[in-house]
Amino acid sequence: MSEQTFVTVGRRKKARARVRLTRGTGKIVVNGKEPADYFKTEDFTRSALSPLSTVELADQVDITVKAEGGGLNGQAGATRLGIARALEKMDSELRVPLKQQGHMKRDPRSRERKKSGQPGARKRFQFSKR
Numbered sequence: 001m002s003e004q005t006f007v008t009v010g011r012r013k014k015a016r017a018r019v020r021l022t023r024g025t026g027k028i029v030v031n032g033k034e035p036a037d038y039f040k041t042e043d044f045t046r047s048a049l050s051p052l053s054t055v056e057l058a059d060q061v062d063i064t065v066k067a068e069g070g071g072l073n074g075q076a077g078a079t080r081l082g083i084a085r086a087l088e089k090m091d092s093e094l095r096v097p098l099k100q101q102g103h104m105k106r107d108p109r110s111r112e113r114k115k116s117g118q119p120g121a122r123k124r125f126q127f128s129k130r
Contacts, residue, residue, distance in 0.1 A: 006089040010082030012107050015070030019082035021090060024062030030079065031067055038067075044076040051084040051103045055094050061087075077107055 006021045028049070030038040039045045052058040063083060067075040084103035088095045098104050112121040119125060 004090075006086045008082050008085035008089060010078040010080065010085060010106075012077030012081065013070045013074035013110050015067065015074030015078040017065050017067040017075060017078035017082045019079065019086045020064045021083070021086035022062050023060065023090075026059035027062045028065075029063070030065040039072055039076055041072075044072050048076040048079040049083070050080060050101070051087055051098055054097055054101045054103060055087060057087065061090070081106055 003022050003024075008019050008021075010017045010019060028035050030048070035045050035049060036042075039048060049058070052061070052063075063086075065079050065082065067079055069075075070078075080103060084098045088098060088104070095104065114121055117125075
């Protein structure tokens, strides 16, 4: 009998993370690297893997993540949502604790577009009265 694989997608800002979750020994790979090596900062790594600590399954599942687009912060958020969705697919009982910790919500905040006649989205050029 083949091992059951749960495949999900997480998104945040311009980033996408394709997550493959199987029951296993706790091996986690993000774009071919260890999460700590890929995400560089401890905050991003902790954020990305927080659904596992919420449901305490870090040593019972193997996870492979393919993250692309955006920056490391967006990819960490996308990975977090993808892992939470995969855990819910694996066991629907986990939905309540994941949802209570806010892991099941897709963060809608995104970059605001630059407006014409301004240097950025909100910043204005210096006003001169005379």
